[in-house]
Amino acid sequence: MITEESARTWRTFIGARLLEKRQNADHGMSDWDYRKQVEAADAELESFLQALGREDQEAAENEWWGLKNIANEWRTHPEFPEPISDGTMPCPVASPDTGHPCTKPVHPGWTPSEGHGGGHFWKSPKLIELEEAGVHYDAGSLLAGKPTPYHLPENCAPGRWKWRDR
Structure with missing residues (x-):
């Protein structure tokens, strides 16, 4: 389940990376570009919070993915909010019927929320x-x-x- 706390974690991560990028003397960004990207991240977070308030889980998940897509530029950053799989990370999704774990691993280079290709396969x-x-x-x-x-x-x-x- 996606929570307000997880969305705020992504937004905080994005804000810190944009500020670093803005302050980088060699590859900095203009004030205008910085403001536009911060505004885009804030808009995703606000849309997420509104969807969460309406209890529209599907819309909230779409906005959460919007935040993740913005953050994807810094996927290799050590403070990236989700671990990156080496191919041995288990899928975090349990069977909705029995609670058994999915037996497929998360693909190398993917995060747990990105999961794996194909459907889940649960074994007791x-x-x-x-x-x-x-x-x-x-x-x-x-x-x-x-x-x-x-x-x-x-x-x-x-x-x-x-x-x-x-």
């Missing part, structure tokens, strides 16, 4: 534990939302029907 902690143990199960049944029997490889009898052979 029990399934993750069983897969790590190497169980045999019918994944097609699970994808269809049906329960499926499973067994460990050491319990796999010779000649036993294997789901992959269907």
